[in-house]
Amino acid sequence: MRYAGIDIGSRSIELVVLENQEIAESRQTDSGFNPMENAESLMQGMTYDRIAATGYGRHLFEIAYNSPTVTEIKAYAEGAKFLFPQVRTILDIGGQDSKAISLNDEGKIKKFEMNDRCAAGTGKFLEIMARSLGYGLKDFGPAALEARKDIQISSMCTVFAESEVTGLVAKGEDRREIALGLHSSAVRRALGMLKRISVNDSLVFAGGVARNPCMCQLLEKALERKILIPENPQMVGALGAALLAREIK
Amino acid sequence: MSDYKKMWADLGLNLQAHDALLSVLGKAYQDIYLAQKNRPAGMGYFDFVMSEVHGLRIKELLDEKAAGRKVIGSYCVFVPEEIALAGNATLVGLCSGADFATEEVEKLLPRNTCSLIKSSFGFKLGKVCPYLECSDMIVGENTCDGKKKAYETLKTLVPNLYVMDLPQVKSAEGRALLKAEYFRFKAAVENLTGVRIDADKLRKSIAIVNNKRKAIHRLMSLRKADPAPISGLDALLANQVFFYDNPARFTESVNKICDELETRIERKEGVFPKKTPRILISGCPMAVPNWKLPWIIETSGAVIVGEESCVGERGTRNLTADSGSTANELTEAIVDRYFKIDCAIFTPNPDRMNHIAEMAETYKADGVIHYGLQFCQPYLMEAIPVEKALESKNIPTLRIDSDYSMEDLGQLKTRVEAFVELLR
Ligand code: SF4
Ligand code: SF4
Numbered sequence: 001m002r003y004a005g006i007d008i009g010s011r012s013i014e015l016v017v018l019e020n021q022e023i024a025e026s027r028q029t030d031s032g033f034n035p036m037e038n039a040e041s042l043m044q045g046m047t048y049d050r051i052a053a054t055g056y057g058r059h060l061f062e063i064a065y066n067s068p069t070v071t072e073i074k075a076y077a078e079g080a081k082f083l084f085p086q087v088r089t090i091l092d093i094g095g096q097d098s099k100a101i102s103l104n105d106e107g108k109i110k111k112f113e114m115n116d117r118c119a120a121g122t123g124k125f126l127e128i129m130a131r132s133l134g135y136g137l138k139d140f141g142p143a144a145l146e147a148r149k150d151i152q153i154s155s156m157c158t159v160f161a162e163s164e165v166t167g168l169v170a171k172g173e174d175r176r177e178i179a180l181g182l183h184s185s186a187v188r189r190a191l192g193m194l195k196r197i198s199v200n201d202s203l204v205f206a207g208g209v210a211r212n213p214c215m216c217q218l219l220e221k222a223l224e225r226k227i228l229i230p231e232n233p234q235m236v237g238a239l240g241a242a243l244l245a246r247e248i249k
Numbered sequence: 250m251s252d253y254k255k256m257w258a259d260l261g262l263n264l265q266a267h268d269a270l271l272s273v274l275g276k277a278y279q280d281i282y283l284a285q286k287n288r289p290a291g292m293g294y295f296d297f298v299m300s301e302v303h304g305l306r307i308k309e310l311l312d313e314k315a316a317g318r319k320v321i322g323s324y325c326v327f328v329p330e331e332i333a334l335a336g337n338a339t340l341v342g343l344c345s346g347a348d349f350a351t352e353e354v355e356k357l358l359p360r361n362t363c364s365l366i367k368s369s370f371g372f373k374l375g376k377v378c379p380y381l382e383c384s385d386m387i388v389g390e391n392t393c394d395g396k397k398k399a400y401e402t403l404k405t406l407v408p409n410l411y412v413m414d415l416p417q418v419k420s421a422e423g424r425a426l427l428k429a430e431y432f433r434f435k436a437a438v439e440n441l442t443g444v445r446i447d448a449d450k451l452r453k454s455i456a457i458v459n460n461k462r463k464a465i466h467r468l469m470s471l472r473k474a475d476p477a478p479i480s481g482l483d484a485l486l487a488n489q490v491f492f493y494d495n496p497a498r499f500t501e502s503v504n505k506i507c508d509e510l511e512t513r514i515e516r517k518e519g520v521f522p523k524k525t526p527r528i529l530i531s532g533c534p535m536a537v538p539n540w541k542l543p544w545i546i547e548t549s550g551a552v553i554v555g556e557e558s559c560v561g562e563r564g565t566r567n568l569t570a571d572s573g574s575t576a577n578e579l580t581e582a583i584v585d586r587y588f589k590i591d592c593a594i595f596t597p598n599p600d601r602m603n604h605i606a607e608m609a610e611t612y613k614a615d616g617v618i619h620y621g622l623q624f625c626q627p628y629l630m631e632a633i634p635v636e637k638a639l640e641s642k643n644i645p646t647l648r649i650d651s652d653y654s655m656e657d658l659g660q661l662k663t664r665v666e667a668f669v670e671l672l673r
Pocket of ligand 1: 324325326392393533534592593594
């Protein structure tokens, strides 16, 4: 049997197919202006016996495909457990939202937190900041890691932080140091969320932002422990949905 | 419906704005209430009440007024209905649960004021609330800072505002203040209606209000059953209509629903299947038509089995003792009854904490969702210790801060669904 999971987020859509407990296929595309259309073309030529949807667009998918749905919270927890059975805490920072999940000793969700309505500290925040400093998204983290000190950014709000950055650039500050400051600010936001659910050992960092090396390093330093990062951190939600598609009768 | 146009115009309502409000309300009621499955037949009464909430009920109030009764409007469950009724006045709730005339409101109130207060202003400024316009006296009370200060401004909009002071500490001095204020209120009602409130009248009004509460208690206790015989949305509606309807008719209608629910329970019938995750809501009051969170919860695979709220058990739970023989003794009994209300404006407020845990147990809730309106300091502040205390008893708890807008619908839905997933 082939089980598929689709994660329809506000920025991107991921699709994973599981066969014999292994990931047989995985694909990704942008959500764009018409996520359902893009989801459909992503699924072109993909075969599966059952599919479950998660993410922001899960209910649209449910209507169109009459498929079961799970929340991102549950999907990320399941996906992370599949990849790292020992996981007890999950941090997911995606394109426009972020969440922290803690599991109990049996691996059941105990508590979770989500960011509020604004994009502070999410992928969107880093993307806009990278652009205003003239970096490509891929170079942003590595550039920040080259900084010798970080310049504190006082504003968490994307709009205010952007004008703060413009001011610092005009003052002739080192771009890399500003970049490090921005990463620290995103990490502080994540730590705030983690503290509310209490961090346990074996923390998995997932979501697209986990591909940013500077974010990973700063988190490890702040938490004083090694964090686990999936090979494809943005696929964890779709993987979780595929695992749940298997369970649903 | 068009019969009422003249009545509304005579009350000074803005007909165009009022039509717009009624159509939004009608649509919301359709989508949220009438779309529910397996509703008790007795809810038909409430469907009727809601369809006539600005029509027939207002006409009744105006007829009462023509016959010499007075109408008193209130914003808080601390305003004692027994005293109003004994003085030949009808008490109606004025709190509202929808944003209206927001731009106008924000000229008078800071943006970071809770939705409940803003909405009360919006309904006045937009001229869309017939209850407010037909009130002979409007009672404001000094509870939270938001309301206290807002009444200073409301006074400039409604000439017949009467402000009641309230204690903030459950001490002997606090009780003395409440007592003094209830006696002052009694005199003000007598002054308004020209009726002397005596022991006999008080005994009668206490019986009427107690019966209304007893009917609600009966409804609440039937919700302990699994499967739940009535949805949380419908039970909330009964609690909301508590504030508008004719008390005797309300009591009768709720009791009739209870008879029906008892049969359902015997047949093991419910609104949702057995073992549906059960949720207790606790926090800020939900006024009509603020059905957002209960609607999200009950369309996310859970059922609400109780509401620790002023539009709910916090407001209705205690009865007033009727054993006094003089007007003074009976008024003291009223003071005793209301002084037990554990609103978050009291400090400290351990009774509320205990009541939430007790309700979670009584109604066999699997989890508690704490509902705080944005910018409501008293409840948002209490939410944190409430969450800690419940979690230390292994009761899963979700804290929600929201307002009347629909912007956060998607986010709330995800959080509630995830919470329900973890209760399974
Ligand atoms: S929450 Fe407090 S202020 Fe509001 S109605 Fe209840 S008792 Fe009154
Ligand atoms: S919800 Fe809170 S802030 Fe608003 S009126 Fe009630 S107690 Fe005051």
